[in-house]
Amino acid sequence: MTRDLLGRHRAVLPEWLALYYENPLEITHGEGRHVWDAAGNKYLDFFGGILTTMTAHALPEVAKAVSEQAGRIIHSSTLYLNRPMVELAERIAHVSGIPDARVFFTTSGTEANDTALLLATAYRRSNTILAMRNSYHGRSFSSVGITGNSGWSPTSLSPLQTLYVHGGVRTRGPYAHLDDRDFVAACVDDLRDLLGHTRAPAALIAEPIQGVGGFTFPPDGLYAAFREVLRERDVLWIADEVQTGWGRTGEHFWGWQAHAHNGPPDIVTFAKGIGNGMSVGGVVARAEIMNCLDANSISTFGGTQITMAAALANLNHALEHDLQGNARRVGGLLLERLRAVAAQVPHVREVRGRGLMLGIELTRPGTDEAAPEAAATVLEEARAGGLLIGKGGGHNTSALRVAPPMSLTVAEAEEGAAILERALRSI
Template sequence: MTGLHERHLAVSPDWLALYYRQPLEITHGEGRHVWDADGNRYLDFFGGILTTMTAHALPEVTKAVTEQAGRIIHSSTLYLNRPMVELAERIATLSGIPDARVFFTTSGTEANDTALLLATAYRRSNQILAMRNSYHGRSFSAVSITGNQAWSPTSLSPLQTLYVHGGVRTRGPYAELSDDRFIKACVADLEDLLGHTREPAALIAEPIQGVGGFTAPPDGLYAAFREVLDRHGILWISDEVQTGWGRTGEHFWGWQAHASSGPPDILTFAKGIGNGMSIGGVVARAEVMNCLDANSISTFGGSPVTMAAGLANLSYHLEHDLQGNARRVGGLLIERIRAVGAGCAAVREVRGRGLMIGIELVKPGTDEADPDAAAAVLEAARAGGLLIGKGGGHSTSVLRIAPPLSLTVAEAEEGAAILADALQAAT
């Protein structure tokens, strides 16, 4: 055990998880690579939990942060803030939500917490519909709507949460159905649920479930849900903390895979927009955003420094078509990983879109999740010079692959080769 690890354990909560038997101290990064305190170089396929969206030490972002910090670091939302207004204007337009208003927070958890406040105040209801296997953050309200038991430490809640089928395509009672019948069954489940409860405020859903193991319903499920929700006046909150900003390649937002329903009533975002700076936020049409009848501010949400970073990062992203790169290079990467998985009895499924790929591991010959195998592959990949993540529903048995969106073809090939060796060595 290193001295820093011992010091970490002495001052940190027991529940603050660390990867690896010998935890890693990352000291610096460049592009798609990071280095540890011992000088080892790694290809980064997790990006600080899908947060380093463009690249490590991106010069355009570093310059924007430095220049803004040289002018003023902090002011709060009590004063006009040019970088905040400029980034809000761009996000409002990109969101697709008409007459959109944007409120900035410091994290995805806080963004979802704010969305829940808006929805419950607007609808005057504390009932929330959420998806099974979901994850929405670590605040008291967010854990209460999280449908993943491993990440929900208390049953106490300010909300009454009702869980809906549909977030996981290949497990559960509808797994054997065709996509069309799967959607119909999930809609019927939603209709039945609404027949036995008071009117909920909103449905909150990740278009692709992140912590849950990069699971997703068939395209069109949330459009079908939306028809039901609209009849009841129930709002739709799309949690885009992990799916936003073009990571899926095919769309800029995850909700666009269900685009026949139009944009959500409320959209939450975080992670990639700051490329490592602490930015989250909520977008909603004015009628919903303005429903609060009490004063509110944000001390740190919309900080001039983080907003400058977000503006520079978003500009780089759009100018270099990183969504298109995620589609092209991600398509290649998932093909390579599927070829590897086809020859590995421990791989149940390789799934995902763009640069958001999950590898579900099971005990060979069964459907039983194998978190020990996932932990072993994580270690073996690190030994080979590759950093990946893990997640999953009832156990952390899914390897999570989410590199920066500027990943090159050569780096994708290199990472797939390391991953193939790690799977062979550890399963």
């Protein structure tokens, strides 16, 4: 059955639409932190549909909200008043930390970042954007143009002029040998020098933790230090929270809060986990920025009643059950367990991350040379052991990505770590 589906997939879908595994997997249903494939095999899910299943598979509150809303009305567009959309916007504006916040809903993180770029360039009357090396921001024409990871940027054409800043990867590059304080100072000096050679950019867009880049991140406070420099030139700060938002990092509700001593970003984008699998993205910004557009705009599918009802139920569940706290506690245990395992595996260069957002970077032993074949081996062996994980990284996808639903239990964390240990030892 799966082989037949694979043949049909290849016959009608693009070659560049990637599939995991030598024998691709068809997931048919899920519950909690587990999913099942078409052959009836059960897996512990440590990737959650690329960090999208934030709370749990088949979460009753979300399923109930979707069912009840579907029985009333599914969609009407933003041309009409929409109670679920207003209610969710109120909640997000409140938790955003942005004063006088306005919220616009989209269908994905790509579209959210696209909207943020539109707002920033229109507000600042500049098409120059600062982005981080090793970054990823989506697959639209504009977001591909600012992505600092060549493996995910299929064209050099872009409506924007993009300048890339150093600092998103702590343990590689020209400043890797410095301590945290000197690393931040060197990155700030690099940014200041860059700004001295260009017209004032519209904004800096940055992921607090680089997702597709392999869950890499700078020392705390880097973006706050950047912001002091950016303010001198009236350059906006866009925090891409598509993967880091809603408490996944454990220590903070938003990833930007690790860099927060001088206030929140001007614009925050979000998606993935908030919908728990429903297609929800969005942008939060100060009213003066959000309202700067001087032309008509709507969203046909952004903010539909059914996706808003699901996201509201999901966010309420996450807040009421302190899933941020669970991500901090269980994620901390999982991180230490994986670091203990990694110390005995020569291919592991680094285990990094926060909360339930952990990366394991693999290299050829004794070198800094990427080992994508080792990452592929671990991915396959983990699946054979009943565990689904992801991969990424700016160095030939040689980083494993671990991001379970935030309701992960200690017992499940131990089970997954044991499977990962066997998979890593199989390299």
